[in-house]
Amino acid sequence: MAVSSLNSTHEAVHARYQEVDSLYRETRDIRLLGFVLFLVSDVVLFSMFIFAYLYLRNSVPNWPPINKDGVQLPRFDLAFACINSCVLFGSGATMHFAMESWKHLKKADFNLWMIATIVLGVMFLGGQAYEYNHVPLTWAGSTMGGSFFTLTGMHGFHVFIGVIYLITLFIQANRGVYTGSKYFGLTAGTLYWHFVDVIWVALFYLFYLL
Amino acid sequence: MAAATFEKGIAFVLAIIVGGTTSFQLYKDWASTGLDNQVTKLLLGLMAFGCILVLLACFGILGAG
Amino acid sequence: MAIAVPHPPGGHIDTHSDHIHPAPRTFIGKYIFSLDAKVIGVQYMIAGLLFFCISGLLAEVVRIQLMRPEGGFVSNDTYNGVYTLHASGMIWMTIIPLVTGGFGNYVMPLMIGARDVAFPWLNLVSFWIFPPAGLMLFGSFLIGAPDAGWTEYPPVSVQGPPGTSLWCAAIFLIGISSTMTGLNFMVTIMKMRAPGMTFTRMPLFVWAQLATALLNMVATVALSAALAALFMERQFGVPFYDPGRGGSPILWQHMFWFYSHPAVYIMILPAFGFISEILPTFARKPIFGYKMIAFSSIAIALLGFTVWAHHMFTSGMAPWMQLPFMILTMIIAVPTGLKVFGWTATLWGGKIEYHPAMLFALGFIVVFTLGGVTGIFLSSVPVDLHWHGTYAVVAHIHYVLFGGSIFGVFAAVYYWWPKITGRMMSNKLGVLHFWLTFVSFNATFLPMHWLGLMGMPRRVAQYSDTTPLLINQFTIVNQFISISSFVLAASTLVLLYNMAHSLIAGKKAPPNPWNARTLEWQISSPPPYYNFKKIPAVLKNPYEFGEPLPYLGLDPSDKDDHHPSPTDHPTPAHA
Numbered sequence: 001m002a003v004s005s006l007n008s009t010h011e012a013v014h015a016r017y018q019e020v021d022s023l024y025r026e027t028r029d030i031r032l033l034g035f036v037l038f039l040v041s042d043v044v045l046f047s048m049f050i051f052a053y054l055y056l057r058n059s060v061p062n063w064p065p066i067n068k069d070g071v072q073l074p075r076f077d078l079a080f081a082c083i084n085s086c087v088l089f090g091s092g093a094t095m096h097f098a099m100e101s102w103k104h105l106k107k108a109d110f111n112l113w114m115i116a117t118i119v120l121g122v123m124f125l126g127g128q129a130y131e132y133n134h135v136p137l138t139w140a141g142s143t144m145g146g147s148f149f150t151l152t153g154m155h156g157f158h159v160f161i162g163v164i165y166l167i168t169l170f171i172q173a174n175r176g177v178y179t180g181s182k183y184f185g186l187t188a189g190t191l192y193w194h195f196v197d198v199i200w201v202a203l204f205y206l207f208y209l210l
Numbered sequence: 211m212a213a214a215t216f217e218k219g220i221a222f223v224l225a226i227i228v229g230g231t232t233s234f235q236l237y238k239d240w241a242s243t244g245l246d247n248q249v250t251k252l253l254l255g256l257m258a259f260g261c262i263l264v265l266l267a268c269f270g271i272l273g274a275g
Numbered sequence: 276m277a278i279a280v281p282h283p284p285g286g287h288i289d290t291h292s293d294h295i296h297p298a299p300r301t302f303i304g305k306y307i308f309s310l311d312a313k314v315i316g317v318q319y320m321i322a323g324l325l326f327f328c329i330s331g332l333l334a335e336v337v338r339i340q341l342m343r344p345e346g347g348f349v350s351n352d353t354y355n356g357v358y359t360l361h362a363s364g365m366i367w368m369t370i371i372p373l374v375t376g377g378f379g380n381y382v383m384p385l386m387i388g389a390r391d392v393a394f395p396w397l398n399l400v401s402f403w404i405f406p407p408a409g410l411m412l413f414g415s416f417l418i419g420a421p422d423a424g425w426t427e428y429p430p431v432s433v434q435g436p437p438g439t440s441l442w443c444a445a446i447f448l449i450g451i452s453s454t455m456t457g458l459n460f461m462v463t464i465m466k467m468r469a470p471g472m473t474f475t476r477m478p479l480f481v482w483a484q485l486a487t488a489l490l491n492m493v494a495t496v497a498l499s500a501a502l503a504a505l506f507m508e509r510q511f512g513v514p515f516y517d518p519g520r521g522g523s524p525i526l527w528q529h530m531f532w533f534y535s536h537p538a539v540y541i542m543i544l545p546a547f548g549f550i551s552e553i554l555p556t557f558a559r560k561p562i563f564g565y566k567m568i569a570f571s572s573i574a575i576a577l578l579g580f581t582v583w584a585h586h587m588f589t590s591g592m593a594p595w596m597q598l599p600f601m602i603l604t605m606i607i608a609v610p611t612g613l614k615v616f617g618w619t620a621t622l623w624g625g626k627i628e629y630h631p632a633m634l635f636a637l638g639f640i641v642v643f644t645l646g647g648v649t650g651i652f653l654s655s656v657p658v659d660l661h662w663h664g665t666y667a668v669v670a671h672i673h674y675v676l677f678g679g680s681i682f683g684v685f686a687a688v689y690y691w692w693p694k695i696t697g698r699m700m701s702n703k704l705g706v707l708h709f710w711l712t713f714v715s716f717n718a719t720f721l722p723m724h725w726l727g728l729m730g731m732p733r734r735v736a737q738y739s740d741t742t743p744l745l746i747n748q749f750t751i752v753n754q755f756i757s758i759s760s761f762v763l764a765a766s767t768l769v770l771l772y773n774m775a776h777s778l779i780a781g782k783k784a785p786p787n788p789w790n791a792r793t794l795e796w797q798i799s800s801p802p803p804y805y806n807f808k809k810i811p812a813v814l815k816n817p818y819e820f821g822e823p824l825p826y827l828g829l830d831p832s833d834k835d836d837h838h839p840s841p842t843d844h845p846t847p848a849h850a
Contacts, residue, residue, distance in 0.1 A: 078267055085221075089260055096235055191249055197260070
């Protein structure tokens, strides 16, 4: 029995998902598992570099260490990173709202929340650029700089790709590629964006708080 | 020094807002099923945890400056 | 504009598994950039065979050099590059692609009753990364080959010739290919099994591929991280491994071995899968201990992540850390041993047919067990302290990798050749190939145990003979080994000739020449591009010889050689 396209309650969201043709459902299940496993492998990548950072940190008596020019390096500036972190976490929340809006068939709300997410993501990247400029480290000057720029650089690259992905999803959604019951691209984008967010939780803790 | 306190103040407010929102969404969606919802719940929870870390940092409990 | 909610169309719909895509029509679409896992599998096999020959020739350079204590065949720098690329080529460009991308792509979807893997485009990209990566790897000879062994420990690797950076890039690329293949296979096996095929009704080859896919997907990324760090240190001076600037060479060893130990399980688990399929078929008996063998594959995969530091016992690591790694390494022998017991019990009381595939499977059990036993020796820290870096380790490696993985690959070639090519190979040549290989293999690698125990180190371009018993004893043994290795290399020619002759003039293969019971033998040789006209339902595991086949709904025309095009008669989605 078809569900009316005007119904946007929680039950209707669930019913719309259950009702899609089994071909789509199988395809979606396969793609979802593939995407989640991809995120798992990405976690392993970050974990290896985090291990390297912790190992290097542990193998010297003092941290921050002394760089190759003999200068004692200072700790990171915590306050700015706190704001930037909230910007990124906020973009995660707005992405969640965008997804909810879509599921409840509220296109205008979806557009607003997506734009908010993209803007916050770009703001985060801008904040990182500011941080890179102001931090007294170089990539090759010390293990602190090496691990910091490598890890946050990898993360920033993931955020950058994520922003491109979100812009693409925004355009595609507005071109009618996704419907009220078939929107796997949006699901994947949301998961990716949350993943990028959570990696930042780890990096924020490891570099600024530890 | 004042700049750092000001920034921490902003971060504090933002963390409350974002952390509260994330936790509330997590609470609302707690009963959902399916792989994508489970992963989303996990990640939302970790994001809320991140906001808690920011709060602790603002008060100086974590981090040395 | 509201968000549209389409209604499902009336009538029946293809499910993902029933749907047959239209056939590719251009030459390029059929053979070069094919999305069909079978074609991609064959492509992997051809490229893997090519890199096997190249890496094997490099090994022969090593053996020629070692025929004389003073060497002299090639310069020392060249020699270092030769053994580095021999191992790198064998591990990353031969064994792993062959057992995962080659046989995994071809056989696994057929065995689970699927039409293809979960992500065919990803599969295509995975393959096409592989030959360029291989060319990059061997091309490093042109700019100064990497010279620190396939393990490329810093600081030597950081200071090494330019080829080391190219090595990093090549292995990074093949690592991406492997990771994507692992992900693809995991999703395929988890989501695309035929109706009724529960996990405990899967063939053991599929269990092996599942465990391998898990390792491939998770561990290879660790290698990418290590390589990226080495590359960054070499090219941009980022301090990871340089102790002078706060780095640590031990960090490389941890990162590298965290991948490279699971890598050896990536190389051997599919071979275990081959053996588990071949033995019941040629013993006409159910496999003994199906669940034991199936779950032991997963156990080996999981345990394999916990033992990496047994490669680092001599690195100066803290003694308290050596103990748990030693114990875990010994524990990993248990699931492996369970498999060997299961295989042996499968043979007991069976009606054995000594077909070349079976001969190589039997040879595998003998030789791999020997290699496994030397592994137990090496797992013990006090023994490893003496064996590490000697030819005893080289012996162990080759017993498990050649005697294990390559013998497994040979067995798989003989077993699945008719299915893949639609032709039969010559049994006589196969038997000749086996005996030549088996005897010359043992003649080559068995004496290496003795060499290592008497103190000959590995990776040396020259050696000196100080044994007091006989003059030039090392020399005589090395010469014996080298001559045996020439015979071993020549024996591969028998296989190549057999393959070529079969393709040109071999007898046509029936759908099921071995009367085997897994799904790939229930369709024609070679199968149609869509594998099964109708996806069958599976009622039991495929090892109950003597019982009727446990499949429902196979279209009998799947066994015909001449297949009607599925676009002529669109497949009805319901029976």
